Amino acid sequence: MTLKRVDEQYRGLTYTWGRLDHPEETPFQVAPGVWWLRFTMPGPLNHINLWLLEDGDGWTIVDTCLNLETAKAQWESLFDGFMGGKPVKRVICTHMHPDHIGLAGWLCERFACDLYMTQAEFLTGSLIMGYTGEQAPPAAISFYHRAGFSAGQLDHYRDRFGGFGQFTTPLPHNYQRLTDRQTLAIGGRYWQIVVGEGHSPEHACLYCPALQLVIAGDQILPRITPNVSVFPTQPDGNPLEAWLASSTRLLSMLPEDLLVLPAHQAPFTGVRVRLNQIIDSHRLALAKLYDLLMEPKILPDCFSCLFGREIQDGELQMATGETVAHLNYLWHRGNISRRLTDDGRYEYQADPDARYIDAE
Ligand SMILES: [Zn+2]
Numbered sequence: 001m002t003l004k005r006v007d008e009q010y011r012g013l014t015y016t017w018g019r020l021d022h023p024e025e026t027p028f029q030v031a032p033g034v035w036w037l038r039f040t041m042p043g044p045l046n047h048i049n050l051w052l053l054e055d056g057d058g059w060t061i062v063d064t065c066l067n068l069e070t071a072k073a074q075w076e077s078l079f080d081g082f083m084g085g086k087p088v089k090r091v092i093c094t095h096m097h098p099d100h101i102g103l104a105g106w107l108c109e110r111f112a113c114d115l116y117m118t119q120a121e122f123l124t125g126s127l128i129m130g131y132t133g134e135q136a137p138p139a140a141i142s143f144y145h146r147a148g149f150s151a152g153q154l155d156h157y158r159d160r161f162g163g164f165g166q167f168t169t170p171l172p173h174n175y176q177r178l179t180d181r182q183t184l185a186i187g188g189r190y191w192q193i194v195v196g197e198g199h200s201p202e203h204a205c206l207y208c209p210a211l212q213l214v215i216a217g218d219q220i221l222p223r224i225t226p227n228v229s230v231f232p233t234q235p236d237g238n239p240l241e242a243w244l245a246s247s248t249r250l251l252s253m254l255p256e257d258l259l260v261l262p263a264h265q266a267p268f269t270g271v272r273v274r275l276n277q278i279i280d281s282h283r284l285a286l287a288k289l290y291d292l293l294m295e296p297k298i299l300p301d302c303f304s305c306l307f308g309r310e311i312q313d314g315e316l317q318m319a320t321g322e323t324v325a326h327l328n329y330l331w332h333r334g335n336i337s338r339r340l341t342d343d344g345r346y347e348y349q350a351d352p353d354a355r356y357i358d359a360e
Pocket of ligand 1: 095097199200218
């Protein structure tokens with residue numbers, strides 16, 4: 001089925017088929033040989049967009065959804081129905097988050113096909129799956145204690161630790177490595193891998209110049225700013241620097257009239273407008289945070305400045321990771337310093353002589 005084109009304008013972007021998410025669970029053709037699948041998921045994201053690419057006598061799948069019975073059933077009905085019994089020739093995952101790789105192992109096993117991922121995504125996904133059933137390590141507890149978690153919040157973290165594997169089938173033991181600027185022939189067309197960092201270690205986007213579109217995964221989303229977080233495995237990491245550099249690079253590479261196929265929400269054009277909005281929102285947040293830290297603060301005192309609201313327990317870990325990302329960015333640049341308080345929390349303070357400048 002082909003969707004009706006409406007070109008809805010909203011906040012500088014044009015939503016080709018409207019701003020509402022894909023309305024039903026029917027594949028829609030967004031370009032020759034490129035089909036949009038919407039899979040429902042629990043939680044605030046509510047759904048994920050997956051992409052089915054015609055590939056000669058079979059299919060290439062991009063991203064897979066969580067390991068849910070409902071998602072497996074949706075795939076089953078596609079195999080027998082829309083996909084016409086033709087085989088899946090390969091599974092490509094943009095990155096290792098569970099909504100993207102959840103059913104990759106299941107699909108690859110079923111069709112005896114290869115998984116295509118970048119190296120850092122494959123290895124990081126494998127590492128985190130290996131934590132399933134393990135206790136939270138002391139380094140992780142120390143990281144969240146320093147970030148201001150209360151004893152109760154640390155207990156909650158311990159209880160939830162190792163839950164990643166719950167929503168993912170095991171990854172295959174081997175894979176085909178994707179690298180930046182590598183090209184793939186899919187359905188007789190040329191596709192180029194474009195790697196971005198910051199949301200996940202080595203996120204692959206798939207750019208098809210002939211079709212003027214990019215499968216963007218979570219690297220470019222239209223209305224949510226993708227999460228950029230520091231995790232306990234690399235407590236002094238600086239993913240926001242990598243994120244801003246990647247966004248700037250994408251800005252220089254991707255043409256404005258490109259159709260963006262995001263993993264959440266709806267396809268749109270206006271990629272350069274959107275990348276600039278995302279870059280600007282982080283730069284503004286960094287400037288506000290620097291000003292706030294003229295008085296020393298521990299991490300939870302920065303939430304209202306960054307998020308403009310109270311943080312609920314269910315979002316605490318993500319909000320903390322994102323706040324550490326902004327603080328580490330300023331700390332690495334020497335705009336702020338940090339010290340451990342007597343009760344073992346990091347306290348951050350701006351250096352008035354090292355003002356954060358809101359531009360590169
Ligand atoms: Zn993601």
